[in-house]
Structures are given as C-alpha cells and as structure tokens.
Amino acid sequence: MGDRKRIFRIFTISDFEEEENWLEEQHRNGWEFEKVTANYIYNFEKVSPEEVVYKLDYQMSNPTDDYLQMYRDYGWEYLGSVMGWHYFRKKKSDISDANDGEIFSDNESKIQMIDNIFKTRMIPLLVIFFAIIIPQLSMGFSGKNSFKIFIFVVYIVLFLLYVYVFIHCGLKLKEMKNRLKNN
Numbered sequence: 001m002g003d004r005k006r007i008f009r010i011f012t013i014s015d016f017e018e019e020e021n022w023l024e025e026q027h028r029n030g031w032e033f034e035k036v037t038a039n040y041i042y043n044f045e046k047v048s049p050e051e052v053v054y055k056l057d058y059q060m061s062n063p064t065d066d067y068l069q070m071y072r073d074y075g076w077e078y079l080g081s082v083m084g085w086h087y088f089r090k091k092k093s094d095i096s097d098a099n100d101g102e103i104f105s106d107n108e109s110k111i112q113m114i115d116n117i118f119k120t121r122m123i124p125l126l127v128i129f130f131a132i133i134i135p136q137l138s139m140g141f142s143g144k145n146s147f148k149i150f151i152f153v154v155y156i157v158l159f160l161l162y163v164y165v166f167i168h169c170g171l172k173l174k175e176m177k178n179r180l181k182n183n
Helices: 016-028 065-073 107-139 146-181
Strands: 004-008 031-036 041-046 052-058 077-082 085-091
Touching (some): 031 085
Antiparallel strands (some): 004 041, 031 041
C-alpha cells in the first residue's frame, strides 16, 4: 500500500463541476481519489501521476446493478457514493472523443440532474429556512439572559449561512441550466 492522505474540503451542491476538476488535479499530482465521507473528508492514495476524468452523478437513490453496469459498459469506474453523489472515473487515454468523456449523453439529462438537485436539496433547505430560522429570528430576544443572546446569535449566523447558500447555489444551478439549454 502506498502513502495516503486525507483532505477536508467543502463543495456545495452546485460546485460539482469544480469538485470534478479538483479530483482530476489531485490525480495529475499523483493522488488517486478513493472515497469521500459525509463530513467532507476526501481520501487519496499516492500513485503515479496520470490524466484521468472524474464525473459525478446525483441521484438520492442507491445505485442499482443496472445503473452501475451502464456506466461500466461505457468504461467508467464506479468509485462510491455519498449523500446522493455517485463518483466515476475514466482514464483520458480511454477517451476517443468529447462525448466519451461525459457521463451524460445529452444536455437534457444534465438539466434533469440539476432539477433533481434543486428538488431534493434546495427545497428542503427552503422549508427549514421558512419553518425554523425565520420564525426564530422574528421572535428576537428579550432580557439579558446570555443564553438567549447566544441562541439569537446562532440563529443570525444560520440565517446568513442559508442566505449565502440560496444565493450561491440557486444562481449557479440556474446559470448551469441556462447554459445547457442554450447549447
């Protein structure tokens, strides 16, 4: 067994293309992706540097044998799944044309994936935001109880975090979808 390293790195639900590029860069630098855990810890093994394409697919369901076989038939190696994301890899030397380096055969499939991300990730966040965060903030805080002030500050931080996620992810997913529709 070679050397191993673990890297903590957070990618939002709309940063999957950046994640793919980052995994490719790690491989070019001699670190082969092994797995990622739900707490954003990426595990790598030291290998000879190689040009490899990494792709992610998003489906909340566990991958079926038919699903995995379809990717294997097109030369993709399945690496594992975490939080609905399925990781695949293929050597660039095995890619004969631009379509061979993609896991989706058309833009409509990519758009469906983006819609699926929005429905299963963004909508639940919106529900939590409007059902929990906003009502708690609207209550404000009363008195000088330091615990109540602390909780209020926590809700302010959560509010700002949610607003950032909605803006960052929402706009990015919309831009990706528009780009795919116009291609």
